[in-house]
């Protein structure tokens with residue numbers, strides 16, 4: 169028996185989770201690893217600036233968890249990993265994920281989001297074509313559908329692709345590759361599109377942790393444009409529960425939209441966060457940190473999702489109420505300021521200066 173066969177014998181499923189040291193990936197592993205002790209989870213992550221292994225301390229010693237530090241952009245490394253582990257499932261989350269960074273430097277986005285996904289698909293196709301079943305779950309975003317107006321409409325599974333940013337264009341490109349592998353090779357793949365996630369362990373370049381971090385550091389809170397853009401928010405644990413259901417019961421070839429239904433204008437959300445953080449800290453006046461700056465280039469106005477398919481087919485619905493989830497999130501960041509401080513090292517401040525310094529000075 170070779171080592172792959174031994175692993176197959178020992179574990180009910182062997183699952184690759186790419187990007188498992190990032191925000192959603194780490195929350196997903198913390199959800200799945202203890203829940204399925206008879207599955208082996210292999211976290212494939214090259215540890216970019218957005219990764220944080222300390223997010224995974226809760227499971228790092230678990231017998232059914234392994235970590236492989238490699239880039240999905242490197243085909244040979246990835247191939248060796250697929251030879252070592254007889255994957256039954258790939259949960260693909262690794263990506264360059266921040267819209268602002270994609271505006272200043274799109275090339276890493278093409279490399280990871282398109283070429284990296286292509287490498288994974290090729291390895292999955294080889295397994296599929298040699299008769300070893302493999303399920304490929306591609307975690308995508310609502311941003312591939314572009315921007316909505318004020319007409320109360322929603323994106324659905326059949327909405328046309330209209331990405332606005334280099335980030336969403338590369339996610340769209342990777343989705344098209346997945347669609348083609350489903351149609352051409354019959355790969356058992358599923359694409360999920362979720363709206364804006366928030367919760368513990370999110371890198372503080374994204375709006376909610378950025379606001380909390382800036383309040384804690386008494387730094388300006390930069391608001392793009394007039395703050396009237398609308399985002400739809402989903403607590404990360406609800407996203408993880410949805411991915412768990414898709415993994416086990418999702419239909420081959422399907423697309424699922426995962427929306428929390430918490431649609432709110434950026435400025436309203438930021439003001440709410442200021443009040444909630446102030447109340448927890450016993451301070452006041454954080455709203456005075458709000459600073460309007462030049463708009464993000466290509467800024468999408470509104471996203472909203474019709475998630476009736478995943479609700480009716482798989483019985484998913486969000487378990488957390490928005491304000492309660494915001495409160496848990498704020499509490500987590502207040503209790504994990506070491507984690508937050510470990511993110512805002514030299515690289516973060518360099519990015520922060522490039523993205524905000526001139527805009528804040530001109531505001």
Ligand code: NAD
Pocket residue numbers: 186187188189190191192193212213214215216217218219220238239240241260261262263264265266280284307308309310339361362363364365366371
């Ligand atoms: P993140 O930026 O927090 O984490 C990404 C992870 O991928 C990091 O750990 C990073 O090290 C890893 N990674 C990046 N390039 C890699 C490479 N070449 N090889 C291996 N690992 C690499 O991202 P996130 O917010 O957790 O998003 C995860 C996925 O979910 C992404 O595909 C993103 O497009 C999608 N998504 C995110 C949201 C959201 O609101 N955060 C919403 C919808 C979809």
Ligand code: DAU
Pocket residue numbers: 265266267268308309310311362363364365373374375376378390391392397398399434464471
């Ligand atoms: O919709 C899903 C997407 O949500 C994911 O695919 C992306 O990976 C994720 O980054 C997120 O993209 P957004 O661009 O919507 O998220 P971000 O947190 O960067 O911004 C949310 C909104 O807040 C957006 O309208 C821009 C605004 N914003 C953001 C930042 C960081 C500000 O006004 N000021 C800021 O400093």
